[in-house]
Amino acid sequence: MNAFQPAQAQRWNLFTGFAQAMESPAARAELRGWCGLALLSLAVAGVFALLVALSRVPGVEELAPLPVQFFDRGLVVHVVFSFVVWYLSVMGGLLTVAAHRIGAGRPPGTALGRISLWCGYASAVLLFVPGFMDSGEPSLNNYVPMIAHPLYYAGLAILAVGLGLAVARLLLTIPGRQGPLEPVSVGAVNAAMLFTVAMLCFVIAGTMLADDPLDGAFFENLFWGGGHILQFVNVALMIGAWYVIGGLALETPLVRPNLQSLGHVLLLGAAFLAPLFYILFDGFSVDQNLAFTNLQYAFALPTVIITAFAIQTMVDHRPADGLPWRHPGFLALVTSIFVFAVGGLLGMFVDGADTRTPAHYHGVIGGVNLAFMGLFYCYFLPLMGRDIHQGRAVNLSIWFYAVGQTFHSLGLFLAGGYGAPRKTAGADQGMEALGAQIGLYGMGVGAVVAVLGGIMFIWISGRALIRRT
Numbered sequence: 001m002n003a004f005q006p007a008q009a010q011r012w013n014l015f016t017g018f019a020q021a022m023e024s025p026a027a028r029a030e031l032r033g034w035c036g037l038a039l040l041s042l043a044v045a046g047v048f049a050l051l052v053a054l055s056r057v058p059g060v061e062e063l064a065p066l067p068v069q070f071f072d073r074g075l076v077v078h079v080v081f082s083f084v085v086w087y088l089s090v091m092g093g094l095l096t097v098a099a100h101r102i103g104a105g106r107p108p109g110t111a112l113g114r115i116s117l118w119c120g121y122a123s124a125v126l127l128f129v130p131g132f133m134d135s136g137e138p139s140l141n142n143y144v145p146m147i148a149h150p151l152y153y154a155g156l157a158i159l160a161v162g163l164g165l166a167v168a169r170l171l172l173t174i175p176g177r178q179g180p181l182e183p184v185s186v187g188a189v190n191a192a193m194l195f196t197v198a199m200l201c202f203v204i205a206g207t208m209l210a211d212d213p214l215d216g217a218f219f220e221n222l223f224w225g226g227g228h229i230l231q232f233v234n235v236a237l238m239i240g241a242w243y244v245i246g247g248l249a250l251e252t253p254l255v256r257p258n259l260q261s262l263g264h265v266l267l268l269g270a271a272f273l274a275p276l277f278y279i280l281f282d283g284f285s286v287d288q289n290l291a292f293t294n295l296q297y298a299f300a301l302p303t304v305i306i307t308a309f310a311i312q313t314m315v316d317h318r319p320a321d322g323l324p325w326r327h328p329g330f331l332a333l334v335t336s337i338f339v340f341a342v343g344g345l346l347g348m349f350v351d352g353a354d355t356r357t358p359a360h361y362h363g364v365i366g367g368v369n370l371a372f373m374g375l376f377y378c379y380f381l382p383l384m385g386r387d388i389h390q391g392r393a394v395n396l397s398i399w400f401y402a403v404g405q406t407f408h409s410l411g412l413f414l415a416g417g418y419g420a421p422r423k424t425a426g427a428d429q430g431m432e433a434l435g436a437q438i439g440l441y442g443m444g445v446g447a448v449v450a451v452l453g454g455i456m457f458i459w460i461s462g463r464a465l466i467r468r469t
Contacts (some may be wrong), residue, residue: 005200009416011147012251012252012253014184014244014247014248014253015176015248015379015383016381017101017179018097018101018383019382019383020105021097021100021103021105021179022097022100022105022383024105024107026110026287027096027100027105028383028384028385029095030096030113030114030117031093031096031380031383032384033117033120033121034089034090034092034093034117034120035089035093035376035381035384035465036060036095036381036465037085037089037092037117037121037124038085038089038090038093038372038376039458039461039462040085040124041081041082041085041086041089042081042082042086042122042425042454042457042458043257043458043462044077044081044092044124044128045077045078045081045082045086046446046451046454046455046458048074048075048077048078048131048267049078049082049083049451051070051074052070052071052075052078054436057203062227064127065131069137069138070131070172070386071145072138072140072215073130073131073133073138075138075140075145075205076131076138076139076140076145076146076147077127077128077130077131077147078403079145080122080127080144080145081127081128083232083365083367084144084159085120085123085124085127085159085262087234087237087368088120088159088163088191088195088396089120089228090237090372090375091163091166091191091192091195091233091237092116092120092162092163092166093380093440094184094187094188094191094237094240095166095167095169095170095188095191095192096113096166096183096249097380097383098115098170098184098187098188098189099169099170099173101179101180101182101184101185102170102173102174102177102178102179102180102181102185103173103177103178103179104177104178104179105179106178107169107170107173108169108170108172108176109168109169109172109173112165112166112169112172113161113165113166113169114190115165116162116163116165116166116169117162117192118162119158119159119161119162119163119165120159120162120163122155122158122162123155123156123158123159123162124155125155126151126152126154126155126158127152127155127156127159129153129274130149130152131147133149133151135149136148136149136152137215138441139215139216139219139220140150140212140216141216141218141219141220141223141229142221142223142224142283142429143224143226143227143228143230144156144223144227144230145219146219148214148215148302149274151458153456154171160202163195164196164199166192166247167192167195167196168222170188170192171189171192174189181259182257183240183243183253183260183261184240184243184331185468186260186264186411187236187237187239187240187243187260187279188240190236190240190264191236191240193268194217194229194233194267194268195230195233197229197232197268197271197272197274197275198226198227198229198230198232198233199225199226200226200275201225201229201274201275201278202222202225202226203225203314203397204222204275204278205221205222205223205225205226205284206222206223207279207371208278208283208284209221209222218414219261221284222250224284224292225278225288225292226274226275226288227297228274228292228293228296229271229274229365230427231296231299231301232267232268232271232298232299234365234368235267235299235303235368236264236267236268236300237337237338237368237371237372238367238368238371238372239260239264239303239306239374240261240336241371241372241374242254242306242310242333242336242371243255243260243306243332244329244378244379244389245329245330245332245371245374245378245379246310246313246329246330246333246374248327248329248378248379249324249327249330249333250314250324250330251317252312252313252317253313254306254309254310254313254333255306255309255310255313257308259305259306259309260306261303262302262305263302263303264302265308265410266301266302267299267302268298270295270298271295271298273295274295277291277292277295280355283340283463287288300344301342303340303344307337307341309315310333310337312469326390326395327378327390327415328372328373328374328377328378328390328395328398329377329378331374331395331398331399332371332373332374332375332377332378332398333368333371333374335370335398335399335401335402336367336371336374336402337367338362338367338406339363339366339367339402339405339406339409340363340366340367340368341367341414342363342367342409342410343359343360343361343362343363343364343365343366343409344360344364346359346362346363346409346413347360347361347363349413354415354416355413355415355416355443356412356413356416356417357411357416358412359409359411359412359413359416360409360413362405362408362412363405363406363409363410366401366402366405366406366408366409366450369401369405369454370401370402370405373397373398373401373457374398376457376461377390377394377460377461381461381464381465384465386464386465386467387464388461390459393456393460396453396456397453397454397456397457397460398453398457399453400449400450400452400453400456400467401449401450401453401457402450402453403446403449403450404445404446404447404448404449404450404453405446405450406446407442407443407445407446407447407449408442408443408446408447408450410439410442410446411438411440411443411444411445411446413443414438414442415440416445441468
């Protein structure tokens with residue numbers, strides 16, 4: 001297992017070709033728009049997380065009247081912005097970069113890219129407003145939680161259309177491409193294809209559910225299959241980010257390009273099975289649901305392969321003065337791999353009934369988020385000519401988020417081992433065992449530290465995004 005070494009290592013440069021493709025004001029403005037939407041979604045998610053926490057404090061409703069069922073309603077908005085809009089906005093940014101790189105700075109479908117971005121911002125407004133309305137029943141279903149309100153429906157639909165246009169624009173660029181189709185662009189194309197598979201699953205499920213009432217069971221069935229495939233999109237984006245931030249930090253390819261492509265092929269091949277599950281199994285049966293659940297084991301092989309060869313590259317290319325721990329890209333890479341691995345291991349012990357399940361997905365999600373933090377700091381912002389000072393504050397934001405999310409996940413897992421139920425809070429959990437209390441306190445402390453890291457990330461990236469250049 002030898003690390004990949006280019007024929008002319010001294011000339012290998014991951015950044016310059018992309019910077020040249022993104023040097024036009026229009027290209028940078030488009031990427032800036034997606035990055036702005038991504039940061040805005042995290043900020044909204046954080047505000048709603050705070051409001052949800054405050055809504056559980058006795059007497060708060062007298063100081064600031066909140067809508068009926070605000071805890072559930074606010075939790076829906078928090079989740080949809082932190083786990084749907086945020087991730088898909090990062091995908092939009094990566095699709096933009098790939099389209100300009102493949103199109104040598106002049107990709108077709110400029111209008112598609114612009115409309116796609118407008119759709120993204122319009123969807124954010126429509127998804128935000130129902131959180132403060134008294135109408136619309138909230139549903140805490142998996143993957144894409146819902147508020148049964150026309151504005152919320154419209155927000156999700158417009159978001160899907162917007163990303164669909166971004167996908168179409170990238171795919172239109174490929175046939176007449178002027179630039180190279182290298183690992184970063186391959187990752188973007190794979191994310192685009194996986195997103196298409198997820199949308200196909202939603203359409204199939206929606207067709208099968210056409211005569212059912214719009215209630216919690218409807219939304220759970222609608223989003224179960226496609227929601228699993230959206231996680232494939234996130235993993236594809238994560239391993240693509242690993243390749244970028246690892247290469248920038250180590251100044252050499254993190255893994256062989258063909259191995260990076262293999263990881264994407266494995267993800268896409270597994271995801272292609274998903275639409276078949278609607279044929280092979282009775283609709284929305286236990287067996288079908290289990291098939292979608294087990295499909296996520298396909299994450300293991302590509303991430304393990306890339307991690308193993310990435311470690312080999314770190315060993316072979318370690319400078320005499322040690323690994324570049326002060327480089328935010330390297331720090332984000334290592335912590336992303338670690339936190340993602342923690343989440344994956346915890347996932348082997350979940351049963352869906354207690355907080356061991358959110359322990360698993362908070363770890364996995366945390367790993368993806370750390371990769372995206374590195375992507376912003378080291379790639380997206382510099383591509384727009386908005387480099388940041390890679391000092392202590394940047395690295396602290398990564399450390400805070402990584403350490404906090406690790407303790408948050410482990411605390412949830414410990415509490416779940418004592419039977420702490422999902423999607424409840426405070427006294428409603430009914431947990432009195434010492435181990436459960438330790439887990440819940442660890443979860444809380446970890447969450448505070450992780451949130452601090454997230455706030456620092458938004459602040460640092462946001463300042464860079466809005467400053468004049």
